[in-house]
Amino acid sequence: xxxxxxxxxxxxxxxxxxxxxxxxxxxxxxxxxxxxxxxxxxxxxxxxxxxxxxxxxxxxxxxxxxxxxxxxxxxxxxxxxxxxxxxxxxxxxxxxxxxxxxxxxxxxxxxxxxxxxxxxxxxxxxxxxxxxxxxxxxxxxxxxxxxxxxxxxxxxxxx
Numbered sequence: 819x820x821x822x823x824x825x826x827x828x829x830x831x832x833x834x835x836x837x838x839x840x841x842x843x844x845x846x847x848x849x850x851x852x853x854x855x856x857x858x859x860x861x862x863x864x865x866x867x868x869x870x871x872x873x874x875x876x877x878x879x880x881x882x883x884x885x886x887x888x889x890x891x892x893x894x895x896x897x898x899x900x901x902x903x904x905x906x907x908x909x910x911x912x913x914x915x916x917x918x919x920x921x922x923x924x925x926x927x928x929x930x931x932x933x934x935x936x937x938x939x940x941x942x943x944x945x946x947x948x949x950x951x952x953x954x955x956x957x958x959x960x961x962x963x964x965x966x967x968x969x970x971x972x973x974x975x976x977x
Contacts, residue, residue, distance in 0.1 A: 845883075850908065865901030865920060870908035876932070881906075881918040907943060927958055946970050 835843045837855035847863030850870045855861060856877035861869075865883030869875070883904050888896040904918055907926030912918065914932045921938035924930065928941055931948025941947050944958040959969040 856914075866903030867905075868903070869906045870910065870926060872908060873906060873910045873912070875912050876914040876916070878915040879912050879918070880916075881912075883920050885920055902938070913948070927960075927963070929958065931955075 832840065832842045835841060837843070837853070838857050838859070840857040841855045841859040841861060843861045843863065845863030845867070847861055847867035847869060850873065852872045853869055853875070854873070855875045856879070858878045859875055860880040860882070861867065861875070862880075862882045862884060867881060867883050875881070881904055883901060885900045885902075889899060900920070902920035904920065905923045906912075906918075907924060907928065909927045910924050910930070911928075912924075912930045913934065916930050916932065916934040916936065918924070918930075918936045919938055922936050922941075923939075924936070924941045925943030925945060927943055928945040928947070930936060930941070930952065931946070933950065934948045934952045935950040936947070936952045939952060941952070941954075944960055946955045946958060947953065948955055954973060956970045956972045959967075959971050962969040
């Protein structure tokens with residue numbers, strides 16, 4: 819029987835963190851002030867992760883900064899794990915069950931809709947994006963935010 823290289827030395831428990839007892843935080847991501855991280859999230863800081871202030875990371879979100887797919891499918895002939903950083907600006911909401919893959923940048927004051935798959939995209943500030951893969955839907959109305967309201971504006975390319 820083949821040796822299970824993944825089972826050795828792993829107690830099967832999520833290491834404690836200050837965000838949620840059921841969130842798994844890997845490595846040492848830079849997480850800003852007043853950030854909420856829900857249950858069942860995987861927050862992978864192994865390849866470099868910055869999360870700005872006042873973000874909400876909803877339940878079940880996975881933010882990945884590494885990729886082992888080449889190593890796996892080449893039967894370990896490709897030995898390297900590939901790492902790419904992820905940057906999330908201030909005041910970003912990431913909806914439940916979304917997956918953020920390596921190389922992604924999400925601008926400040928943006929919304930990523932629930933169940934979205936973000937594949938190494940640059941999402942500009944004040945964006946509303948959702949889908950699998952994610953597509954721009956519109957923009958957050960900056961003037962409405964100043965009035966304490968939340969409104970979106972559809973963009974021409976997504977009508």
